[in-house]
Each structure stands twice: as C-alpha cells, then as structure tokens.
Amino acid sequence: MGILEWATSPWGQHVPIHIAWFLIWVAAIAGLVFFVVHVIYLRYFARAEGFAGAVTPELAVHVPERVPRHSLAARMFHWIMAVAMFTLLFTAFLPKVGVRFNWVAYHWIAGTVLTISIVFHVIHAIFWMDFWSIWPDKVDLEDALKRVRRFMGHPAPPPRKFAKYPLENKLYHGAIIATGLSVILTGVFMMFRVRTIFFPRNPYLFGDMTWGLMYVLHGLAGVGLITLVMVHVYFAVRPEKLDITKSMIFGSMKREFYLKHYDQERWAVEASTLSSKSDGKNTQV
Numbered sequence: 001m002g003i004l005e006w007a008t009s010p011w012g013q014h015v016p017i018h019i020a021w022f023l024i025w026v027a028a029i030a031g032l033v034f035f036v037v038h039v040i041y042l043r044y045f046a047r048a049e050g051f052a053g054a055v056t057p058e059l060a061v062h063v064p065e066r067v068p069r070h071s072l073a074a075r076m077f078h079w080i081m082a083v084a085m086f087t088l089l090f091t092a093f094l095p096k097v098g099v100r101f102n103w104v105a106y107h108w109i110a111g112t113v114l115t116i117s118i119v120f121h122v123i124h125a126i127f128w129m130d131f132w133s134i135w136p137d138k139v140d141l142e143d144a145l146k147r148v149r150r151f152m153g154h155p156a157p158p159p160r161k162f163a164k165y166p167l168e169n170k171l172y173h174g175a176i177i178a179t180g181l182s183v184i185l186t187g188v189f190m191m192f193r194v195r196t197i198f199f200p201r202n203p204y205l206f207g208d209m210t211w212g213l214m215y216v217l218h219g220l221a222g223v224g225l226i227t228l229v230m231v232h233v234y235f236a237v238r239p240e241k242l243d244i245t246k247s248m249i250f251g252s253m254k255r256e257f258y259l260k261h262y263d264q265e266r267w268a269v270e271a272s273t274l275s276s277k278s279d280g281k282n283t284q285v
C-alpha cells in the first residue's frame with residue numbers, strides 16, 4: 001500500500017494522481033498521539049522552570065492592567081483565516097471518508113478567502129507589525145540549548161523568559177508557512193481544473209505528470225494541516241494557555257500573566273499606548 005495513488009494516462013504514462021486517502025487517518029492519529037505524549041510529558045517529566053532575569057520594579061510599574069497583544073486587524077485576520085481553514089479541511093476530507101456532497105465550489109471559495117487573507121497578513125506583517133517577532137533569534141536558540149541541557153539533568157544556567165512568541169510558536173508558524181504556501185500555490189493552479197468565476201477552465205495548462213505532482217503536494221500539505229490544526233487547537237484550549245487564547249478575542253492580556261511569562265526586555269510594553277515598531281516595543285498592530 002503506497003502513499004500515492006497512480007493511474008495510466010491516455011499516452012500510457014504511469015502518473016501519480018493524488019495521495020492515498022488513508023493518510024487522512026495517519027495525520028489525525030498523529031495529532032491524537034501528540035496530545036497523549038504532551039499530557040504524559042507534563043504529568044511525569046516536565047520540571048518547574050526557573051528563569052533568568054527577575055521582573056524589575058522600575059519596568060513593571062509601567063506595565064498597564066491590560067497588556068495590548070493583538071490589534072483588531074490581526075484578530076480579524078486570525079479568525080477569518082481559521083474559518084477558511086476549517087472549511088477547507090472539512091470540504092476536502094469529509095468526502096474522502098464517505099460524507100458525500102458537492103464540495104468543490106465551497107472548497108475553492110474558502111481557498112480564495114484563505115489566499116486573500118494570507119496576502120493581507122503578509123503585507124500587514126511587513127509594513128505594520130513587528131515583522132521579526134515571529135522569527136527565531138539568537139536568544140531563542142541559546143535558551144533552547146539551556147532548556148534541553150536542564151531537562152537532561154546537565155548543569156546549565158536558567159533560560160530567559162519568552163519574547164512575544166516562544167521558540168515553539170515560531171517553529172509552528174514556520175511549519176504553517178511551508179504547508180500553507182504549498183496548498184495555496186498548488187490550489188490556485190488547481191482552480192484551472194474546475195469551473196470558477198476567475199478564469200476559464202484549462203485542464204491542459206500542464207501535462208499529466210505535473211498535474212499529478214501538484215495534486216500530490218496539495219494533498220500532502222493538506223493532511224499535514226490536519227495535524228498542525230489539531231495541535232494548534234489543543235494548545236489554545238489548554239487551561240494554562242487560555243489567557244493567550246482570550247487575547248486573540250479581546251486583544252489584550254492580564255498584567256500578571258504578562259509579568260509571569262514574558263521578558264520585559266524582549267517584549268517591551270508601555271502604559272502609554274503604542275510605540276514605534278523600530279524600537280521593538282509592543283506595537284499591537
């Protein structure tokens with residue numbers, strides 16, 4: 001049983017046509033295994049972490065009761081993208097596991113919404129947000145090494161608290177970029193295979209092998225997104241992360257949560273509303 005399904009083209013060429021659909025179950029089970037392993041890790045292996053750098057009263061006094069985290073534009077992007085993503089996952093995979101309905105139109109419409117929302121997000125991130133806050137930096141890598149050494153019982157100084165996004169979130173964001181761009185780029189071309197309002201149908205745009213590989217990449221990235229979305233929702237509903245999740249609804253988080261979990265120098269917040277992005281302060285855009 002291979003991970004791809006193959007067919008013979010009218011010219012006798014052996015071509016892949018899409019992924020084997022059992023991979024849907026592999027991805028869903030991988031998500032469930034992640035939940036179980038993480039719960040076991042927290043229950044039996046995780047240690048209370050000490051952090052370098054205490055909260056300085058001079059800086060803490062400037063932190064407002066509610067710390068701004070996500071602007072209205074960023075929150076709207078997040079929730080529009082979430083609705084598009086769930087619609088894409090359900091319309092793509094329910095028919096493959098036996099729920100029959102006319103899914104293609106709902107799918108490409110949701111795909112178009114996702115594509116537009118991602119284009120908006122990229123422009124917003126480049127010109128208005130603190131673009132580098134989501135990419136791993138030197139401190140993240142040094143602290144990751146310290147955390148691994150301490151976990152293994154080796155001597156290492158305590159890591160610093162996190163910046164706005166911990167390394168784990170940054171790596172997750174990287175995985176979403178890779179899978180998201182893969183489904184979007186292939187999906188836009190795949191719209192030439194079906195009837196949409198954008199351009200005339202043209203199934204001859206590419207040869208059978210190229211189309212086949214495109215469907216395979218679309219499917220592989222698509223099932224990857226099943227696992228990634230499950231992991232994302234799992235963390236969003238974990239009790240200790242609820243303050244972060246609520247900030248994606250209301251835009252801000254409690255002062256105590258911020259002081260406990262974040263490094264004031266790495267994610268600086270001031271009571272006096274918004275500061276410029278060039279100084280790395282909380283811009284909340």
Ligand code: HEM
Pocket residue numbers: 017018019085088089092093104107108110111112114115183184186187188190191192193194215216218219221222223225
């Ligand atoms: C979460 C993201 C997505 C997932 C999980 C997903 C999954 C899938 C799957 C499994 C198929 C069936 C492919 C096959 O039969 O081999 C499909 C088809 C298709 N997808 Fe997506 N997709 C996603 C995003 C997108 C996006 C962003 C677009 C457009 C920009 C798009 C456009 C299409 C089109 C047009 C088809 C129909 C192709 C056809 O019937 O010939 N998809 N998608």
